[in-house]
Amino acid sequence: MLTTPDFTEITPTADIRTDRHGNRAKCLQRLVRLDLPVPPTVALPFDTVRAIAQGRMPDLAQVLGLFGPDTLVSVRSSSEAADWGGPGTILNIGMNDAQAERLAAIHGQSAADAFYVNFIRSYAVDVLRLDEDAFEGPLTPRLAKSQFEDEMEEEFPQDPTVQLAQVLKSMARAWEGTTARLLRQAKGAPADAGLGLVVQQMALGPGKGLSGAGVVQFVSSETGEPQVTGRYLPQGQGRAALSKSEARYIEHDERGPSLEDDAPETVAALREAALLMRTRLREEMQIEFTLMDGHLSLLDAVRAPRSARAEVAIAVSLAEDGIIPRHEALTRIAPNTLNQMLHRQVLPDPHRDVLTTGIAAAPGAAQGRICFTAAAAQASAAKGEACILVRRETSPEDIRGMHAADAILTERGGMTSHAAVIARGLGVPCVAGATQLQIDSRKKSLTVPGRKVFHEGDIITVDGSSGEVLVGAATMIEPALGGAFATLMDWADAERDIGIRANADTAGDAAMAQRFGVDGIGLCRTEHMFFEAGRLTVMREMIFAENPEDRAAALERLLPMQRADFQGLFELMRGQPVCIRLFDPPLHEFLPGDREGIHALAEALDLPASRVASRIENLQEFNPMLGMRGVRLGITVPEIYEMQARAIFEATIAASRKGAPVVPEIMIPLVSARREVELVKARIDGVASAVKSETRKEFTYRLGVMVETPRAALRAGEIAEHSAFLSFGTNDLTQMTYGLSRDDAGRFMSAYVHQGVFAEDPFTQLDIDGVGELLLLGAERGREARPDVTLSLCGEHGGHPQSIGFCRRAGFDYVSCSPFRVPVAKLAAAQLSILDKHLPHDVDLDIGADD
Structure with a gap:
């Protein structure tokens, strides 16, 4: 073994480290330790590669001397993490006139010429970045060298050390390039991440007897199930050759010839090597191999590529076979990976044909006919036709159409816009902020500059996972929620130490939440229940009522509807906690804004259109999100909260008859002062007493507040005196802390993040320093005043792994998120608990980790 500060020969006992030589170098050493047939290899550490990029070369003659005379070598990249990428492999370094003559004597002139031409082309195009067109078409070595000389004004280098120096310099500088740096940073690499390089003796594919190159894995990249996948090319070399039409299958196959037909013992040896890697490296690997006159060499082994479904299946299978512990299987899967399993996806x-792109606001994909109104979406759904609701931006009035749509596309908005939040709750794909869209609502058309015009009824595909909008109907991949996924969720439940609830507004939402195994409902937004056709008219009658008596009469008609809603939720949740937020939005959101809608409402209410228009105008506010909504509406129009409280209590009694006793949680929104809680609490307590007296039934309930104003967080101590729980609504709390509108921030947020004003979009990732400090203050002051107060987070941040980590550290009891974020939240919570209990002692997160 030869070791210098500049390079190290890879042997079983060499000091090869992932953090110094990279993932590939460490993996190759492990293959050597398993006594697998790996060609001699030398590892160049990160520091050496940095020096090469600056023009300081190691002793390359000494490097090449390790491989003996007349030996060709390859160079491969070795980044610290395999998925950080790196420059492509360069083969056959050392090929020159003398080598060509030697190989011709052994393998024949045509094989030697092919070797030489391929290397000249690769050296010219991939290493020296010469024009690819100059080396296209049929070439002989003489013509290829002549073309090289014309382009470079010098002869093709014959010295292997010169060739190797240029290859190393090219790869080192490519790693330092801006594009490469940005790509790897997008995958989590630090800005100063190093690159290692491995120089390996070539095991030539072409040769006498049984010779060629292949790639094989013994697991499906799509499902994670056992399956032989790969190709073998007789007389071939390198991965690129395997895409040729004459490449063969690995095992016996009715579709064509295979390697197993000619060399069953070789395939058996590959199976044995893969099984050994699975057991000892604790991973499913993809193997690159060559055969030379029947002799098998393993050139490389990398983690088998895999879909999200396969990743889960492989991790669970390794744990069930006792190869890795369960807690390690849980830590191997990035929580957000599960999004790809929970929804339909576009087949890669x-x-x-990408029409436009926007913000990937809700994961999954769907195809359907364009609909420009909620009514059109409902009509399409009634006919059994898939549809895409296309709007400039959505409002609560669009709720029915959003329920009916298969996907949502908006011109405006961001990750926490109305469309995005509701879509994630419904599990509907959404692309928001597609600013290139030009929507004409009157002509019912949309277009993107330079593209054809699309009309209502035309088919498009919305990919909410990538943010792309595609022309026509794309091929889909269906979600997979059974088998390994269900097992993984069971293991996550056993490990996590914080509650996970769901935001659910309807029985359908609750049923989905139950399917994912939640600990209850953390947020039920009751206003969404009023937008159904039969209820909306009654709601508008209540708004137009002239006195409390008429208002109470309208609310009396809504009471049984609300009661049925709540009873359904209670029964579905089977005794688990259900937290119901009282009415929150301003009243004008329930009223039409166009002339046609105003006339229709005037007809329904038997009122003059002028009077309806005047009333609507009077209800408009300069800043409705900070105006007459939430608890302010509950205090000034108390009949609404009284009706809802009665509906909750009567539903509690009815649901308790059929199962476990129900203890509803009633949440007051937008609180800023203790007196607001006192006033609402007094009225709700009064309704509870009346219902108990009328029904002669006893029940209990918990009353709490939604902390979504900075003042509520700062005064949480006095507010907690009258509150059983404090649920932090980080959507509005972030808006008010920053003074930003979540619906408008998307227009400039990318520029802010790019220029370092904010590290991340605070509506996507919880702002630990600002909003987080308010949460900590609120939690601390709330518990000082009331030690048994329940603390939770129920904003859109509730399903984000970083937010869950923050809440665990702050001692929160649970987080609540949209139903389709529940599996992500559960896995993140389990991983955080595991990291606390097990790392750094016995969790090996990377096959390349040091022994």
Whole structure:
């Protein structure tokens, strides 16, 4: 073994480290330790590669001397983490006139010429970045060298050390390039991440007897199930050759010839090597191999590529076979990976026709006919036709259409816009902020500059996972929620130490939440229940009522509807906690804003259109999000909260008859002062007493507040004196802390993040320093005043792994998120608990980790 500060020969006992030589170098050492047939290899550490990029070369003659005379070598990249990427492999370094003559004597002139031409082309195009067109078409070595000389004005280098120096310099500088740096940073690499390089003796594919190159894995990249996948090319070399039409299958296959037909013992040896890697490296690997006159060499082994579904299946299978512990299987899967399993996805296709892009606001994909109104979406759904609701931006009035739509596309908005929040709650794909869209609501058309015009009824595909909008109907991949996924969720439940509830507004939402195994409902937004056709008219009658008696009469008609809603939720949740937020939005959101809608409402209410228009105008506010809504509406129009409280209590009694006793949680929104809580609490307590007296039934309930104003967080101590729980609504709390509108911030947020004003979009990732400090203050002061107060987070941040970590550290009891974020939240919570209990002692998160 030869070791210098500049390079190290890879042997079983060499000091090869992932953090110094990279993932590939460490993995190759492990293959050597398993006594697998790996060609001699030398590892160049990060520091050496940095020096090469600056023009300081190691002793390359000494490096090449390790491989013996007349030996060709390859160079491969070795970044610290495999998925950080790196420059592509360069083969056959050392190929020159003398080598060509030697190989011709052994393998024949045509094989030697092919070797030489391929290397000249690769050296010219991939290493020296010469024009690719100059080396296209049929070439002989003489013509290829002549073309090289014309382009470079010098002869093709014959010295292997010169060739190797240029290859190393090219790869080192490519790693330092801006594009490469941005790509790896997008995958989590630090800005100063190093690159290692491995120089390996070539095991030539072409040769006498049984010779060629292949790639194989013994697990499906799509499902994670056992399956032989790969190709073998007789007389071939390198991965690129395997895409040729004459490449063969690995095992016996009715579709064509295979390696197993000619060399069953080789395939058996590959199976044995893969099984050994699975057991000892504790991972499913993809193997690159060559055969030379029947002799098998393993050139490389990397983690087998895999979909989200396969990743979960592989991790669970390794744990069930006792190869890794369960807690390690849980830590191997990035929580957000599960999004790809929970929703339909677009089948990857390099030729997809992208109409436009926006913000990937709600994961999953759907195809359907364009609909420009909620009514059109409902009509389409009634006919059994899939539809895409396309709006400039959505409002609560669009709720029915959003329920009916298969996907939502908006011109405006961001990750926490109305469309995004509701879509995630419904599990509907959404692309928001597609600013290139030009929507004409009157002509019912949309277009993107330079593209054809699309009309209502035309088919498009919305990919909410990538933010792309595609022309036509794309091929889909269906979600997979059974098998390994269900097992993983069971293991996550056993490990996590914080509650996970769901935001659910309807029985459908609650049923989905139950499917994912939640600990209850953390946020039920009752206003969404009023937008159904039969209820909306009654709601508008209540708004137009002239006195409390008429208002109470309208609310009396809504009471049984609300009661049925709540009873359904209670029964579905089977005794688990259900937290119901009282009415929150300003009243004008329930009223039409166009002339046609005003006339229709005037007809329904038997009122003059002028009077309806005047009333609507009077209800408009300069800043409705900070105006007459939430608890302010509950105090000034108390009949609304009284009706809702009665509906909750009567539903509690009815649901308790059929199962476990129900203890509803009633949440007051937008609180800023203790007196607000006192006033609402007095009225709700009064309704509870009346219902108990009328029904002669006893029940209990918990009353709390939604902390979504900075003042509520700062005064949480006095507010907690009258509150059983404090639920931090970080959507509005972030808006008010920053003074930003979540619906408008998307227009400039990317520029802010790019220029370092904010590290991340605070509506996507919880602002630990600002909003987080308010949460900590609120939690501390709330518990000082009331030690048994329940603390939770129920904003959109509730399903984000970083937010869950913050809440665990702050001692919160649970987080609540949209139903389709529940699996992500559960896995994140489990991983955080595992990291506290097990790391750094016995969790090996990377096959390349040091022994």
